[in-house]
Amino acid sequence: MLEVSQLSRRYGEYLAVDSVSFSISKGEIVGLLGHNGAGKTTIMKMLSGFLEPDHGKVMVDGLDLAQHTKKIQHSLGYLPENLPVYPEMTVADYLDYAADLKGLAGNHKREEIKRVIGATDIGAKLNATIATLSRGFKQRVGVAQAILGRPKVLILDEPSNGLDPEQTLQMRALIREIARDATVILSTHIMQEVEALCSRVLLVRSGQLAVDAKLSELCQSNRILLDTSLPSADKELLAQLTDVLSVELLPSSTPSAGDPSPCFRYAIAIAPEANQRALCARIAKKLVNANHQLWQLTPEQRDLETLFKAANTRQQSVQEVNRAA
Ligand SMILES: Nc1ncnc2c1ncn2[C@@H]1O[C@H](COP(=O)(O)OP(=O)(O)OP(=O)(O)O)[C@@H](O)[C@H]1O
Numbered sequence: 320m321l322e323v324s325q326l327s328r329r330y331g332e333y334l335a336v337d338s339v340s341f342s343i344s345k346g347e348i349v350g351l352l353g354h355n356g357a358g359k360t361t362i363m364k365m366l367s368g369f370l371e372p373d374h375g376k377v378m379v380d381g382l383d384l385a386q387h388t389k390k391i392q393h394s395l396g397y398l399p400e401n402l403p404v405y406p407e408m409t410v411a412d413y414l415d416y417a418a419d420l421k422g423l424a425g426n427h428k429r430e431e432i433k434r435v436i437g438a439t440d441i442g443a444k445l446n447a448t449i450a451t452l453s454r455g456f457k458q459r460v461g462v463a464q465a466i467l468g469r470p471k472v473l474i475l476d477e478p479s480n481g482l483d484p485e486q487t488l489q490m491r492a493l494i495r496e497i498a499r500d501a502t503v504i505l506s507t508h509i510m511q512e513v514e515a516l517c518s519r520v521l522l523v524r525s526g527q528l529a530v531d532a533k534l535s536e537l538c539q540s541n542r543i544l545l546d547t548s549l550p551s552a553d554k555e556l557l558a559q560l561t562d563v564l565s566v567e568l569l570p571s572s573t574p575s576a577g578d579p580s581p582c583f584r585y586a587i588a589i590a591p592e593a594n595q596r597a598l599c600a601r602i603a604k605k606l607v608n609a610n611h612q613l614w615q616l617t618p619e620q621r622d623l624e625t626l627f628k629a630a631n632t633r634q635q636s637v638q639e640v641n642r643a644a
Pocket residue numbers: 330333335353354355356357358359360361362
């Protein structure tokens with residue numbers, strides 16, 4: 320659906336985007352992440368045809384954006400960080416104008432405007448002047464214009480900006496629904512947003528693509544956490560299992576009230592190629608057969624926030640980030 324190759328852009332002497340390449344399929348929601356000034360907005364502007372790259376190519380559905388800019392822009396939705404919603408216009412007039420820009424006309428245009436008003440829940444303020452709207456409401460108007468015409472590629476810069484928690488949930492549901500038939504690129508500094516929506520992340524660092532990985536792969540760790548009555552002296556019982564690399568005793572968790580059994584917490588390092596579910600089953604069986612209590616057995620999930628802090632601050636590849644975490 321979207322193929323980006325060797326995209327570069329300078330502002331004067333400054334190289335803001337440096338040879339960035341990736342491709343995104345239909346149905347994917349991809350997080351575009353990075354520190355302030357990393358180059359995300361410049362990439363998004365180039366993807367949406369608002370800024371020409373110095374080098375490289377953007378292909379949408381097999382068409383070159385440089386050669387078919389207007390056509391592609393009609394099938395593209397873009398919510399920029401600083402909404403260019405015209406303050407003196409009413410919401411209704413603005414949507415009408417945005418629909419014209421997307422090449423919508425007649426019944427289809429009317430139906431689309433109606434649909435996006437419903438989807439973003441902005442019906443109550445159609446005749447209000449945009450300048451009088453709250454930040455969150457303006458944001459919803461911005462999203463409404465972005466999804467007009469059911470875009471094949473939707474580019475959203477901080478879509479939850481200014482939204483309250485309930486509106487944030489509605490926005491996430493809306494993005495998921497759109498992604499069924501589209502490619503969605505989402506730029507945000509909110510890691511919960513990434514975890515809730517994205518299947519993949521692209522991390523930009525100093526204009527270069529530093530990480531392109533599935534979220535599940537990034538957050539998966541090669542450790543299993545175990546709470547059990549098995550004392551440390553007997554931990555060899557688990558260390559002998561195939562695919563177990565080491566068994567480390569962690570500061571023990573507190574036994575629950577009224578439960579006199581001591582509870583030991585272990586981090587079990589496993590071989591990267593091991594089947595975690597199958598190994599969990601073998602660990603459980605081993606403990607139960609040895610008459611030990613098993614309170615918790617769970618693959619460790621790594622925290623995205625920490626991973627990205629590491630990826631941003633050090634010159635690391637994704638493999639190095641994986642090893643370090
Ligand atoms: N019009 C411009 N003229 C000169 N430099 C610019 C211009 N636009 C952006 N830059 C610079 O290019 C770099 C990348 O900017 P960009 O806005 O793409 O980053 P970003 O990752 O979107 O940042 P943020 O998270 O703060 O929005 C920054 O150093 C910025 O100062």
